[in-house]
Amino acid sequence: MSEILRVENLKVHFPVHSGVLMRQSGAVKAVDGVSLGIAPGETLGLVGESGCGKSTLGKAIVRLLKPTSGRIVFEGSDITTAGVGAMRPIRRDLQMIFQDPVESLNARHSVREILEEPFIIHGGTTPAQRRTMVNELLDRVGLPAASADRYPFEFSGGQRQRIGIARAIALKPRMVICDEPVSALDVSVQSQVLNLLLELQREMGLSYLFIAHDLAVVKHISDRVAVMYLGKIVELASSDAIYQRPKHAYTKALLSAIPHPDPTREITRELLEGDVPSPIDPPKGSAFGHRIGHPRYDETIGKELPLVEIEPGHWVAADPCCLEPDDWEKVAAEGVRDCPTGAAG
Known part of the structure; x- marks a missing residue:
């Protein structure tokens, strides 16, 4: 599948200074090695808790923030280090809708x-x-x-x-980064704005990176969904696969938190234990395994936990702390095959 956007191992770290001389003592690893791809006319939903790096990723893609490392390729051109002059013609085709219309207008x-x-x-x-x-x-x-x-x-x-949407589509872009465009709106208004975005996509052939923390909203608009936790993508698959066959423990917990319209229906909630680790000093192993105190956490210390294809088009972090035993055995048996961009093939 051709891609309009490709992000490769992107990192956005913010320095932390301390002491009398204000020397750098660490870094906030807001985005820490994200890879994904988006096809023309596709909507990729990006979900996760507040503070996981979703908005930072979106702003880095449109170059409102400077990436620390990695690559951003838009329509075949590497824009990772493009200056103001080089970005000006590109901004005709790459626009952004911001979360808070009060602040952005x-x-x-x-x-x-x-x-x-x-x-x-x-x-x-x-x-x-x-x-x-x-x-x-x-x-x-x-x-x-x-x-x-x-x-x-x-x-x-x-x-x-x-x-804000009118401003974003004024120059007839090919791709729009939607940074939680409905989270500040009443529920009754959210559906109207979502339907407007879908209509514009059909009319103009737009591609969307749709950032949200509400999985119910993302389900309505997305072709594929990427789940982000502490600066990393932990699961990526088609919308149907994510909602019907989630593999990662964090994804399952997010899905279980979606309210159900039937108050009489019994729902088993997977309550998250522990606190979200600090992006300044993230765990040495599985971030989610550390949070829930998983007994296999020590096995992941110092190891890369790359995305692997557990089913056709369904990628999940190779993390023994976050997969069911059967899924982990399948991943271990088939071995790791890197997912360079996360795009469906």
Whole structure:
């Protein structure tokens, strides 16, 4: 399968300074060796607890954050170290929708000024053309043309997010990073925004990296799902496989936490024990095994726990602490085959 985006062993570490001379004493390993691939027109859901590195990964892909190491390849071009000038034409095709529309929209600018800005930066349009384009964008996201002369604070949360979506699609990108675009919205509004994103994907052929912590939301929109824990991908598979046949213990715990609409149905919850390890000083072995105090944790100390293909297109970390005995025996018997990008083949 061809890929519009490929991320290879990406790391984003933030230095920690201490002491009188403020020397670096460590690093926050927000993203610690992530590999994945996204095909044209595909939606890859990225899920995990708050603080696992999801948003940092998204911002690194669009180069709002500087990667520490690894590679980011977009449409065949390595953009890992691209400067401001080199990124400008690429940003036409690679955009981002932010989690909080209140913070991401300039309160001093009218909606028209916000939506005209991408066209002004990239040039080639007249004021009359921009006025027409803004009206078309507002219509496409379900807002009246009169909205253009109002300011962000005059809109509801769902309407503000529609403005953010309009800004992201203004230049007709090929891929959009969606950083928890519905988490700050009421449940009744979430479905409207999700349906809008799906409609835009069908109309424009967009690819999405859809970041969220709500697995119920991700199920509705994603073709494949990647589960992230403490800066690493621990499971990656089709949406159906993740929800019907999860392999990793962390994935199972996340799925068991999804509320069920039937209050009379008995559900077995897999409650997580222990605390999330610090990304400044992560465990030497299995991060999740350390958290739950698994008896096989010592076996994983100092070892790489790469993604392996346990079923066709279903990748999971080769971690004895997090797999059922039968699955671990299968992984051990077949041996480790690296998953260079995590993309379906």
